[in-house]
Amino acid sequence: MKGLPAETDFVVIGAGVAGLRAAIELANAGRVLVLAKKDDFGALSAQGGIPSTLSDEEEVILHLQDTLIAGDGLCLQQAVKTLVEEGPERIQELIAWGRQLDRPKTKLVFETEPSYSHSHVLRAPGDSTGVETLRALHAKVQSCKNISVLEFEFSTGLLTEGERVTGVSLISEKGLPEEIASSAVLLATGGMGQIYRNTTNPEAATGDGVAMALRAGAEISDMEFIQFYPTVLYMKKAPRLLLSEALRSDGGYLRNIEMDRFMGKYHPLAEQAPNDVVARAIMHEMEVSHAKDPFVYLDMTHLSAARVQKRFPRIHAACIKHNIDITEDVIPVRPAAHFAIGGVRTDLTGKTNLAGLYAAGEVAATGVHGANRLASNALLEGLGFGARAGKAMRNELKHASKPASAQKKAASQNGPVDAGIEELIGQIQDIMWKDAGIVRTRVGMQEAVKVLEGLMPRVAHPRTRRAHEAANLHLASTLVARSALAREESRGSHYRIDYPGHDDKKFLKHSVVKGESLRFV
Ligand SMILES: Cc1cc2nc3c(=O)[nH]c(=O)nc-3n(C[C@H](O)[C@H](O)[C@H](O)COP(=O)(O)OP(=O)(O)OC[C@H]3O[C@@H](n4cnc5c(N)ncnc54)[C@H](O)[C@@H]3O)c2cc1C
Numbered sequence: 001m002k003g004l005p006a007e008t009d010f011v012v013i014g015a016g017v018a019g020l021r022a023a024i025e026l027a028n029a030g031r032v033l034v035l036a037k038k039d040d041f042g043a044l045s046a047q048g049g050i051p052s053t054l055s056d057e058e059e060v061i062l063h064l065q066d067t068l069i070a071g072d073g074l075c076l077q078q079a080v081k082t083l084v085e086e087g088p089e090r091i092q093e094l095i096a097w098g099r100q101l102d103r104p105k106t107k108l109v110f111e112t113e114p115s116y117s118h119s120h121v122l123r124a125p126g127d128s129t130g131v132e133t134l135r136a137l138h139a140k141v142q143s144c145k146n147i148s149v150l151e152f153e154f155s156t157g158l159l160t161e162g163e164r165v166t167g168v169s170l171i172s173e174k175g176l177p178e179e180i181a182s183s184a185v186l187l188a189t190g191g192m193g194q195i196y197r198n199t200t201n202p203e204a205a206t207g208d209g210v211a212m213a214l215r216a217g218a219e220i221s222d223m224e225f226i227q228f229y230p231t232v233l234y235m236k237k238a239p240r241l242l243l244s245e246a247l248r249s250d251g252g253y254l255r256n257i258e259m260d261r262f263m264g265k266y267h268p269l270a271e272q273a274p275n276d277v278v279a280r281a282i283m284h285e286m287e288v289s290h291a292k293d294p295f296v297y298l299d300m301t302h303l304s305a306a307r308v309q310k311r312f313p314r315i316h317a318a319c320i321k322h323n324i325d326i327t328e329d330v331i332p333v334r335p336a337a338h339f340a341i342g343g344v345r346t347d348l349t350g351k352t353n354l355a356g357l358y359a360a361g362e363v364a365a366t367g368v369h370g371a372n373r374l375a376s377n378a379l380l381e382g383l384g385f386g387a388r389a390g391k392a393m394r395n396e397l398k399h400a401s402k403p404a405s406a407q408k409k410a411a412s413q414n415g416p417v418d419a420g421i422e423e424l425i426g427q428i429q430d431i432m433w434k435d436a437g438i439v440r441t442r443v444g445m446q447e448a449v450k451v452l453e454g455l456m457p458r459v460a461h462p463r464t465r466r467a468h469e470a471a472n473l474h475l476a477s478t479l480v481a482r483s484a485l486a487r488e489e490s491r492g493s494h495y496r497i498d499y500p501g502h503d504d505k506k507f508l509k510h511s512v513v514k515g516e517s518l519r520f521v
Contacts, residue, residue: 004153004172007181008033009397011168013155013209014188017382018361018389020137021090022186022350025390027144030397033180034141034149035170037465038204050091050133050379060084067377070274071370072492073508074222079368082348083377083384090383094133097140133379154465155208158185158216158357165216165357171465184396186389187213187344187359188382194469195477196337197426197433200229200242206469207476209363213344214475218352220513221365222342223476224484224494227373228438229338230278233331234295238322240336243298243315245275245375250311253299254278255330256285262296276372276493279335283438286334297330335438339378341369341493342483345512350389353514356396360389367510371492418467424458425470427451428477436481440496445485452478483511486518 009030012019019034026032063084068075141147152173159167159179167181189209193201214220231248233241248254248271256262266281267273273281286294300308305327309316312326319326344359346352346366352359361382368381431451435444452474459471489503490496502508509520 004150004170004178004180005031005033006179007167009183010186010393011035011180011182011184012186012188013168014186014190014361014363015149015151016188016190016361017133017137017379018364018386019186019188020134020141021383021386022188022358022360022390022393023147023149024137024140024144025387026393027146029394030146030183032144032147033182034147035153035155035168036149036151037154037208038202039151050376050383060088063087067368067374068370070372070374070492072372073370073502073504074367074492074510075370076367079348079366082388083368083381086384086387087380090380090387094136094383097136130379133383154468155189155212156462156468158212160216160354163217164355171468184356184358184393186350186393187357187363188361188386189363191340191362192473192476192480193337193340194425195428195432195473195480196226196437197429198232198240198334198336200232200240200336200338206472207340208469208472209359210340210343210479211472211475213352213354213357213359214479214513214515216354216357217515218354218357218359219345220343220479221345221510222367222371222483223340223479223513224487224511225341225369225371225492226337226480227339227341227493228276228279228335230275230282230335231298231333232336233319233322233324234334235322235324235332241315241318242336242338243331243333244312247298247300247312247315248272248278250308251300251303253302254282254333255297255299257289257291257294257296259297259330274372275375276495279438280495282333282335295332295334298333299330300326301328301330303327337433337437339373341365341371341373342511345510346385346389348385348388349392350385351392358389358393360386365510371494373493418464418470420458421464421466421470424455425473427455428470428473432477432480436477436484438495440484440494441498442485442488442496445481448481449478449485452481479513482518483513486511486520 010026010032012023012034015034015036023032023034064080067080154171155168157169158165165185169179172178187209191201191205192207193199193205210220229242231243253261254263254271262285263270267277282296285296308327316326324331340362343363343365344352346359346364350358350360366385431448435448459474462468462471489499489507512519512521
């Protein structure tokens with residue numbers, strides 16, 4: 001396709017797992033335009049795996065149970081059932097589209113991860129699951145002539161007519177404001193880890209989908225539930241490289257700066273404890289160390305070097321770049337924000353409360369993860385609910401009246417370079433890390449909300465891409481802080497010192513924000 005069209009049948013915002021899988025489902029129904037703001041994809045760094053049972057009924061039940069246990073009472077049972085029952089089909093088709101999976105001899109490899117009661121995580125060669133997943137999806141997309149994928153097109157908002165979404169506005173690759181009309185729009189914009197100073201997420205994860213949806217009138221749910229990854233490489237000037245929990249399940253130890261193993265003090269499963277327990281334990285060890293720049297160590301040095309190197313080739317190679325040989329050296333680590341459990345509220349077909357608007361993947365809140373995500377369920381969610389959203393969106397073409405072509409705006413939104421924008425984003429990330437992060441208190445979150453309110457005038461009229469990202473980060477942060485403040489209990493990934501236990505009577509519910517209102521349903 002040459003340039004941007006004024007009108008198309010379906011717009012998919014996001015070219016990750018969820019967006020591409022949805023586009024494939026839509027390809028036979030009409031013209032599909034997939035927009036990405038960059039050429040980097042979150043899933044490329046996914047190293048863990050995709051849970052899959054392929055067909056065994058007993059394993060489907062175990063996967064369902066593990067997901068429900070991790071979700072700590074808040075999973076929508078029907079959503080989980082859908083995920084695990086349809087998972088095998090999604091994996092089979094992925095294999096058929098060209099995925100290279102670990103197959104010593106002829107067998108697919110199923111491996112354990114902490115929180116799984118059975119070995120049912122499927123991996124691509126070594127630790128390159130995300131790369132292989134996207135490679136297979138791209139291969140299939142390229143064979144669909146109805147799908148156009150355009151990169152560096154930055155969506156800034158959703159076009160609406162009353163309660164119906166009729167297209168998108170964007171800043172094009174050329175820096176020009178454009179509008180594209182469509183019968184339906186899918187938000188597949190990924191996560192929002194960049195609201196925190198420390199995150200495993202790519203730069204693109206600035207919460208754009210959630211922010212666009214809220215502004216258009218969509219409901220946003222479960223924003224207080226942010227999953228923090230316990231073990232992320234911590235070295236000055238090194239990227240926050242995720243060190244997969246598989247390192248722990250393969251026998252890795254956690255040690256404090258005195259070189260003492262400490263997880264046994266916090267959980268009977270020690271290093272095999274759930275990620276949120278490990279993250280909080282590390283935070284506590286860092287706090288009591290009184291170090292100015294605290295961290296702990298992940299230690300693989302007691303394990304067979306050959307096996308570690310074979311199992312984790314990408315992690316091994318990435319650490320070598322920073323002069324750490326994980327087979328010989330202990331690895332300095334810290335926790336970092338990793339996965340947004342909440343997002344745009346949808347039903348099981350990806351439909352939001354606004355006609356014509358769908359969401360899938362990390363940006364969506366389907367209820368599948370409850371209050372905490374089971375490790376490795378995200379890629380499967382993107383595949384499964386991406387496919388479902390695509391299928392449901394086809395009906396919009398049949399039933400919706402053809403939207404009128406949108407007008408292109410005259411004025412350029414390129415604008416001057418935003419003075420102080422990076423410092424503003426840094427302020428947002430710092431306050432969120434300090435006061436709405438892994439361990440939360442009322443006083444801290446009230447402070448976060450106050451600071452964010454004070455920054456409001458600075459994000460009110462964004463013109464450039466980066467200014468839009470700052471405004472989106474600000475809005476997503478406000479949603480997280482407000483929802484976390486309102487949930488006066490601890491559950492799943494949301495931990496409050498002042499309310500350390502569950503309060504099922506008041507909070508066995510989902511937070512839902514619409515406009516300014518916040519309620520629990
Ligand atoms: C380091 C790391 C390791 C992980 N490991 C695993 C794992 O082993 N197993 C697992 O299941 N999950 C894993 N996850 C989580 C999983 O990778 C993500 O949840 C998943 O890839 C999200 O897919 P998505 O399709 O929703 O979004 P993404 O893949 O993040 O794609 C988002 C897309 O939206 C586009 N976009 C965003 N905003 C805009 C905008 N304003 N305009 C236009 N385009 C926009 C981006 O350019 C991108 O194309 C990992 C995540 C990370 C960060």
